[in-house]
Amino acid sequence: AIIKCAGANFTSITSCLDRAGATHELTTNPSVIRQASHVILPGVGSAEFGMWQLREYGLDKVIPTLTQPVLGVCLGMQILGEYSEEGDVACLGIIPIQTLKIKGKPDLIVPHMGWDNVLTKRHDPLFDGITSDDDFYFVHGYAMELQDPYTLAVCDYGLPLTAAVQKDNFRGVQFHPEKSGAVGAKLIENFLRISS
DSSP states (O other): OEEOOTTOOHHHHHHHHHHTTOOOOEEOOHHHHHHOSSEEEOOOSOHHHHHHHHHHTTHHHHGGGOOSOEEEETHHHHHTSSEETTTTEEOOOSSOOEEEEOOOBTTBOSSEEEEEEOEESSOOGGGTTOOTTOEEEEEESEEEOOOTTTEEEEEESSSEEEEEEEETTEEEESSBGGGSHHHHHHHHHHHHHOOO
């Protein structure tokens, strides 16, 4: 199930799943989401708008109760956290990390936009067959704080940024795997192989 909220570019996600041979449905139906083998929460735009949409469909109550593998993408990852400085909004509270504005420096352009590699802090099947030489596509001006044990991977953008998080069956990536070519497709395939 792909959750149809948070103003995402759903075409890229569905095309990526088509290439992986995965049957999928774009939905806001709680019953469909609960019954899906895997759930993707994509997102583009502001946390405030994304959370408003989830509340409109009652999905703010549904998503935290899911027990199957869930993957938040970009804003979808940030919404899994407890709070976002973007719009000063409470989020789903699944992963106890706050999302804060990236603090720019004279040599650091914000938003962080473009290709960067990620360094995993521990093993997780989401990154099987992916190395620190592989680049993913990022576009974001806010980032989750670094916090063990939930920060799964980091990106060095003149300062370390959380690139991926994990808690129980919930995972999130700050980058866009659906726009990251072959390595992004590999990550999506890895996600679809995760069973719990």
